[in-house]
Amino acid sequence: xxxxxxxxxxxxxxxxxxxxxxxxxxxxxxxxxxxxxxxxxxxxxxxxxxxxxxxxxxxxxxxxxxxxxxxxxxxxxxxxxxxxxxxxxxxxxxxxxxxxxxxxxxxxxxxxxxxxx
Amino acid sequence: xxxxxxxxxxxxxxxxxxxxxxxxxxxxxxxxxxxxxxxxxxxxxxxxxxxxxxxxxxxxxxxxxxxxxxxxxxxxxxxxxxxxxxxxxxxxxxxxxxxxxxxxxxxxxxxxxx
Numbered sequence: 001x002x003x004x005x006x007x008x009x010x011x012x013x014x015x016x017x018x019x020x021x022x023x024x025x026x027x028x029x030x031x032x033x034x035x036x037x038x039x040x041x042x043x044x045x046x047x048x049x050x051x052x053x054x055x056x057x058x059x060x061x062x063x064x065x066x067x068x069x070x071x072x073x074x075x076x077x078x079x080x081x082x083x084x085x086x087x088x089x090x091x092x093x094x095x096x097x098x099x100x101x102x103x104x105x106x107x108x109x110x111x112x113x114x115x116x117x
Numbered sequence: 118x119x120x121x122x123x124x125x126x127x128x129x130x131x132x133x134x135x136x137x138x139x140x141x142x143x144x145x146x147x148x149x150x151x152x153x154x155x156x157x158x159x160x161x162x163x164x165x166x167x168x169x170x171x172x173x174x175x176x177x178x179x180x181x182x183x184x185x186x187x188x189x190x191x192x193x194x195x196x197x198x199x200x201x202x203x204x205x206x207x208x209x210x211x212x213x214x215x216x217x218x219x220x221x222x223x224x225x226x227x228x229x230x231x
Contacts, residue, residue, distance in 0.1 A: 042206050042221030104210050104217055108160035
């Protein structure tokens with residue numbers, strides 16, 4: 001069990017460019033979450049997958065954001081036409097789909113820090 | 118709506134001091150409650166949890182008791198170490214038709230000096 005991994009760890013991009021982040025969850029976890037964390041704040045929920053189905057999206061996720069989990073394994077989060085306000089840490093987490101209490105025991109990756117200049 | 122409020126930080130302590138980080142919540146029903154910890158350069162890790170009222174979660178010397186009457190889940194440790202320096206987040210499930218997303222507090226930065 002290697003934990004949740006995220007790539008890249010850091011991304012600097014110019015405003016208007018597109019970026020894509022990847023998350024590899026723990027292999028037996030079928031639930032996958034994306035959160036965004038800004039300085040001095042706790043993580044804010046963006047979206048959630050159960051296997052390959054995207055079941056919930058936050059209002060924070062504008063039309064410029066899209067997430068996929070094509071085979072129910074890894075997931076990608078793409079931001080199109082980046083804006084300076086998109087600068088944040090993007091966190092991925094996964095969990096088991098079993099007992100209700102375990103569902104909320106989420107295992108987080110180290111995050112991808114995005115800086116939009 | 119559902120929310121989590123943590124005491125404002127940062128908190129600075131000397132090694133072996135007693136730690137309390139306050140957390141209160143608003144939620145529908147009686148959700149499970151969690152403390153997550155984020156060490157420098159790492160992702161969030163589940164520190165402890167409590168699934169029902171009066172439960173006490175504990176791990177690595179940290180404890181927190183689910184208080185329904187005061188809607189609180191304060192984190193305590195009797196004797197902190199330098200290695201406990203991190204950011205601590207209180208959290209609970211968002212509730213409603215949510216599929217498991219967590220609502221987090223803003224985090225409390227703890228620095229422990231030798």
